[in-house]
Amino acid sequence: MAETATLLISCPDRKGILAEVTGFIARNGGNILHADQHIDFQKSIFFMRIEWDLSGFKIPKGEIEKAFRPIAQQFKMNYQLHFSSEVKRVAIFVSKYDHCLYELLYRFKAGELKGELVTVISNHRDLQPVVEMFGVPFVYSPKSRENKREAEEREIEILEREGIDLIVLARYMQILSDRFVNRFRNRIINIHHSFLPAFVGAKPYHRAYERGVKIIGATSHYVTEELDQGPIIEQDVVRVTHRDSVEDMIRKGRDLEKLVLARAVKWHLENKVLVYDNKTVIFE
Amino acid sequence: MAETATLLISCPDRKGILAEVTGFIARNGGNILHADQHIDFQKSIFFMRIEWDLSGFKIPKGEIEKAFRPIAQQFKMNYQLHFSSEVKRVAIFVSKYDHCLYELLYRFKAGELKGELVTVISNHRDLQPVVEMFGVPFVYSPKSRENKREAEEREIEILEREGIDLIVLARYMQILSDRFVNRFRNRIINIHHSFLPAFVGAKPYHRAYERGVKIIGATSHYVTEELDQGPIIEQDVVRVTHRDSVEDMIRKGRDLEKLVLARAVKWHLENKVLVYDNKTVIFE
Amino acid sequence: MAETATLLISCPDRKGILAEVTGFIARNGGNILHADQHIDFQKSIFFMRIEWDLSGFKIPKGEIEKAFRPIAQQFKMNYQLHFSSEVKRVAIFVSKYDHCLYELLYRFKAGELKGELVTVISNHRDLQPVVEMFGVPFVYSPKSRENKREAEEREIEILEREGIDLIVLARYMQILSDRFVNRFRNRIINIHHSFLPAFVGAKPYHRAYERGVKIIGATSHYVTEELDQGPIIEQDVVRVTHRDSVEDMIRKGRDLEKLVLARAVKWHLENKVLVYDNKTVIFE
Amino acid sequence: MAETATLLISCPDRKGILAEVTGFIARNGGNILHADQHIDFQKSIFFMRIEWDLSGFKIPKGEIEKAFRPIAQQFKMNYQLHFSSEVKRVAIFVSKYDHCLYELLYRFKAGELKGELVTVISNHRDLQPVVEMFGVPFVYSPKSRENKREAEEREIEILEREGIDLIVLARYMQILSDRFVNRFRNRIINIHHSFLPAFVGAKPYHRAYERGVKIIGATSHYVTEELDQGPIIEQDVVRVTHRDSVEDMIRKGRDLEKLVLARAVKWHLENKVLVYDNKTVIFE
Known part of the structure; x- marks a missing residue:
């Protein structure tokens, strides 16, 4: 072409x-x-x-x-x-959940995501074998309350040294500092496991179960300083019933999360997203 | 049968x-x-x-x-x-929006909703011709801040005299008193024009537009003392994009609202809903 | 505006x-x-x-x-x-099923469909009261094998005299002659009660039930000489399970049919549809 | 438990x-x-x-x-x-498409699919590295018109020796003989890349594109002697528009195929599927 x-x-x-x-x-x-x-x-x-x-x-x-x-x-x-000849450089941040990570690793490998997956950074060692199985460099960057600031500094250093264009939080269970967010404005994509603005914050499936909703969702958005308040890129939903336990919701939700995140990353990498006024225009 | x-x-x-x-x-x-x-x-x-x-x-x-x-x-x-020989007696409350009303009038007439539509009560006269066109008695019950209590008393009297089993709020733009709600516990179905618990309260489509969501929804639920917090019976959603104005969302939402409300009313009338713990079990 | x-x-x-x-x-x-x-x-x-x-x-x-x-x-x-000042003139053809008719009557009345509903033509008298209830002229045009050609001639005469721009077949249970179709090329919209190209022809819900599908659909399309083969304008689907009888499918399908048809008519009336190569481009 | x-x-x-x-x-x-x-x-x-x-x-x-x-x-x-203590033994057949294979490999590894993935059999060597990366034995079983019968005999021998309970065709591009099908009646699950019964047979996305459909689908079913006519276990769909090329449809369809197949395999492994009359009852 x-x-x-x-x-x-x-x-x-x-x-x-x-x-x-x-x-x-x-x-x-x-x-x-x-x-x-x-x-x-x-x-x-x-x-x-x-x-x-x-x-x-x-x-x-x-x-x-x-x-x-x-x-x-x-x-x-x-x-x-x-x-079109530009290749965006991508870093994934991940903790222990592996479903979004696998989905992205597969799609980069299959060539469906246009970009180079440069590194996967994690605060745990659990997913190192998976990442390396796909031939992608893994960086272990442990985080505690005490070292959080330094850890982030190190991460920023790596991201800048590697010329990273896009950071994907693939169910990364850490909140980024304002400083970090500000450095990569509109270049950090998160997946939140609820239909935002419902269930902002922790344990959305548990709260969806408690509330008795009949549909659950997932939302990918750019990260801003306010938790789960950034510009929404993509959302999707799936039906649940009274028969679905919290565990069933978590399981059904995983399939949403990985697809919704993959779509958002794809559109960003193809320069199809414009951000304004805390919203997105998607030129799909 | x-x-x-x-x-x-x-x-x-x-x-x-x-x-x-x-x-x-x-x-x-x-x-x-x-x-x-x-x-x-x-x-x-x-x-x-x-x-x-x-x-x-x-x-x-x-x-x-x-x-x-x-x-x-x-x-x-x-x-x-x-x-199965029982026929539940139904009253609809409506203000000025007519889409849910038409849908219910049509479905009762077509025999799709098992029950007798006994009366439609409204705080405005606008929809009287529509209701009477379908041959259903219309009650005009105007409400102001001053007469609200009396008006409700009169309404309760009518509902009890008529032996009403189910009250449907078909986009009724008035908040019912605790006394009213308590009298008809788990027998008042409302349609809220958002995907609850997102956008509780007024103007949900405007707020959905402001937030830049990619999917909007509608929720039917039993009315409780807390606004939009009752047990959810049914929900549904539709995709929107950056191209959809607030007016487009309102229009797309209407199609959701009427179908979601009709389903909830149908299940209730067929004794398929059990309420517990502010949730519903739907034996569909 | x-x-x-x-x-x-x-x-x-x-x-x-x-x-x-x-x-x-x-x-x-x-x-x-x-x-x-x-x-x-x-x-x-x-x-x-x-x-x-x-x-x-x-x-x-x-x-x-x-x-x-x-x-x-x-x-x-x-x-x-x-x-935008043009008002398209619309005729609806209907037989005995009333759900699509009601939906269109309501939407024209509510101003949601941009156009003037000039007449409803039917081969049965059953829906005359409904049509007249909405203040729309009703034409009874009975059809038998013998009089089919003449009946069509009369219908074409009416349509031309009235300057009809769009003909909507709202579950009209008659097949139009090639002559008729040719006269109103890309100006006749039909609703077929299946997910085309599955279940072309008669009794699609019965055949869907027999085949054991898990999703049923409805399709609106421009009518061409070949049955159910015209350019598709819109489709939608709904889930079914083994619990759904043919009657349940018919009931669920009705909600699809009326919405899918209403969307197609709306787009046509807003000049958002281009036909080429037996397909449509929808500038939604 | x-x-x-x-x-x-x-x-x-x-x-x-x-x-x-x-x-x-x-x-x-x-x-x-x-x-x-x-x-x-x-x-x-x-x-x-x-x-x-x-x-x-x-x-x-x-x-x-x-x-x-x-x-x-x-x-x-x-x-x-x-x-519940039984562990079903599973074999996957695959050709060159890898998206369904990855999905199943991941889900077996993650423990989401209850069963033991015993072997992956392929008529090509392309996916051997992927299979082995997940630590699953790979069998290369090339097929030509001449050796087809012998190849199948060998495969049946392996499947019986290994005590295979379920065979999953993960976009396997070969038609199985009646003899093979008969040997594993209701124990072979296929994924077809269309919304059956639309587009039976080869190149369904190309034909969906030609026909100008607005929704595409995927279907998982038990394999019977007649091509794409077996009992349907699960189906799902996704919207397409005139903007989607055949390649876009293929890409969107992949996401359907892998999820639809994974759900069917999950239900089968949890003994939630009953087959009768060329249909399924799914006790989900």
């Missing part, structure tokens, strides 16, 4: 944006493959994802951004320019 | 309950049509719904309860005995 | 289409509200739906088509131009 | 079956944990799954069947007696 460029844009809504952006691509000989736009009429914000074939594009790859900048400035755009 | 009897039972779990109950029916020549049991192992409670054909049953209808009582006492059962 | 114009376009995929169309709108002062495009890469066909605000648009409504024509010719476009 | 016994019963429907079976367990001091019954009223067949705690049960495990036999004969029962 030929290389493609993708622009992700958000800006105040105004006449002519779409014509300007598509005109820029057309004038320079680009063939548009996907174009998806959305307007938040309440807040008057324009969003766009546009992907075009670079073969035959008159502007060399390295100069596209510069060429586009005047348009961006004219419309006060926030924008990102990505190329 | 021949007449049937249905027993709904809950009691402390113990050996021999099922044998005793089914033995009672078999000894007396009853043919069991449906038997469904459930044990809450955490709390050690036994639940059962058993329905049998009365043709050829040796005990006359009017004496079944007496004959069954010793078994009930032996096992400390809470139980209800229902007959 | 201000008036809008909508272009529905399909043409061979080529560089520059999007830039040309959006440029046309921008140059003339139009504010784009929605733009959705799709490329079938297998067949190299470009599809687009674009809607813009006419307030401030420099070309008068009546001349837009003429002004756009050169672009359409340049790119060999099939296109439709619609205005 | 204490050991339990499970009876799976089917027989002509008659008065007194439930009382007799539960009486047998109660008289002998058994504590019933789960009891689920179903009557096919159309064919007048009674089905039951009943599980009870063996601690304190007066009849020794080895003599239960003999003790129960008179009841079975009286009611002309087909029945199976299982003990």
Whole structure:
């Protein structure tokens, strides 16, 4: 497949944006493959994802951004320019639950997730054999109340040294510091085992059981400073009945968690997610 | 179809309950049509719904309860005995939204809901023509902060005079007093336009939009003194995306609300719901 | 709300289409509200739906088509131009089943379906009272093997005299002649009570029961000369178990049928459906 | 957890079956944990799954069947007696697709599937490393048109030598001979990548794409002599749109296939499936 460029844009809504952006691509000989736009009429914000074939594009790859900048400035755009040849570098954080980890390891190996799984970091040694079985480097980073800050410092150091673009919390049972979160704003994806905003925090399946709900869910979201309050990327649900014990809910929930997390990671890696106003636009 | 009897039972779990109950029916020549049991192992409670054909049953209808009582006492059962010839009497409360009302009017008319729709009570006159178009008596019961207590008294009087078994709040925009709720314990079904326990209270679709959820829901539950905290009977959900405005969510939600409410009413009318511990067992 | 114009376009995929169309709108002062495009890469066909605000648009409504024509010719476009002020005229055909009819009558009345329900035509008198209760003219058009051709002729005459844009078969239990279908190509929407292409033809719920499926469905599609083979607009499904009798499936299916049909009609009336190659593109 | 016994019963429907079976367990001091019954009223067949705690049960495990036999004969029962201590022995057949295989390998390893995964047999060597990575013996059994019969003979020999109870075809791209199927009647579970009975046979995703369906599915079923016509155990579906290419459908379908197959295998291993009349009763 030929290389493609993708622009992700958000800006105040105004006449002519779409014509300007598509005109820029057309004038320079680009063939548009996907174009998806959305307007938040309440807040008057324009969003766009546009992907075009670079073969035959008159502007060399390295100069596209510069060429586009005047348009961006004219419309006060926030924008990102990505190329299909880029490979995002990914780190997974995990504790002891292995179902999300396996799912991601399998999907990276199978090539379904576009990106390089650089490392798996855990506060326990339990899943080291699994990670190494898939040929991925494992980092043991134990955490106690006392060493938490230092441990995080070390982790940040590793993540930066390795040039990590995306951090996936695959049922990681530790809360990250504001400092950590801030460092990787909109680049940390978590899976929460409830249908947010229901059952924020600990033991959601137990609380779902107590409440007697008839459907349970899972939610993947970007991590922010507030627990389970970040922008939601994807959710899914499954039916339960009075026959389902807490253990049944946990089991059924695992199948949700791993799929919901995998979808969120996939979309992020394909540059299909735009964050604004603590929400997401998904250009699926 | 021949007449049937249905027993709904809950009691402390113990050996021999099922044998005793089914033995009672078999000894007396009853043919069991449906038997469904459930044990809450955490709390050690036994639940059962058993329905049998009365043709050829040796005990006359009017004496079944007496004959069954010793078994009930032996096992400390809470139980209800229902007959398929019973017709439950239903009142609907409604304000101005008409989608749930239409759905129920249609289903009663079509015979899908087993029961007699005796009256529709509303604090507005808007839906009177609709109700009367379906040939159902309409009661206008206006409510203001000042007259609320009196209005409720009058409503209770009507409900009791008419021998109402079930009250359905079909998007009724008024909060019932504790006194009212208490009088019709486990006999008032409400539809809440969110996936409880998310978005308890007012304007759930607006808050769902604000939060950026990817799925919205509706919940039918028995009304208790605490707002939106009663035992959940049924829930359902539908996907939304960033493209859905609040208005879109309201529109999509309407289709959920009417179906979820209709299912809950149907199960209640068919004696398929047991309430315990602020939860429901649904013998569907 | 201000008036809008909508272009529905399909043409061979080529560089520059999007830039040309959006440029046309921008140059003339139009504010784009929605733009959705799709490329079938297998067949190299470009599809687009674009809607813009006419307030401030420099070309008068009546001349837009003429002004756009050169672009359409340049790119060999099939296109439709619609205005939000247009009201499509709708006829419903029905036999004896009333659930889809009620649903549509309610939605037209509630203003959820954009269009005017001009008439309901039936080969039975059973639903006349329902239709008239909603204030819609009812036409009784009995059909027997002998009079079928004449009856259809009369129906076509009525439909043409009334300027009907869309015909909805709301569980209409008659097969239309090729002549009829051809006259209203892509303007007749049917609801089939199965998950097509499973169970084409008669008694799909009975056959679903016989086959022991665990999920049943409903499908709305445009009618073509071949039975149940037309372009699918929408489908939905619901779970069943071994406990569900044929009657239970029919009952559960009704809820699917009416929602699936209502969605298809809504999209058609909002000019969100493009047909090509016996498939649909839904610009939802 | 204490050991339990499970009876799976089917027989002509008659008065007194439930009382007799539960009486047998109660008289002998058994504590019933789960009891689920179903009557096919159309064919007048009674089905039951009943599980009870063996601690304190007066009849020794080895003599239960003999003790129960008179009841079975009286009611002309087909029945199976299982003990929770039994471990079913499982073989997986696989070709080159690995997603179902991984899912099953993971679930057996995680203990979610009750049974012993004894061997994986494949007509290709591709997945040998994966299988061995999970510590499961791999058998390479190449198949050509010429050697097919011999290859199958060898496979049957292995399966019988190993005492295999259940064979799972995890996207195995070979058709089994009638002889093979007959040898393991109701003990071979296949996953078909469509919503049966739609798209029986080869390339269902391609055909779903061609037909323009809006939902795709997967079906797990017992293998019979007729291709894709065996008793359906489980099905599930996912939405697709005009935007989904065949490749997208294949990708989305993989997630269905692995979950649907895993559920079917789980239920079979927990003795929750009864087959009759080319259908299944699932005592979930």
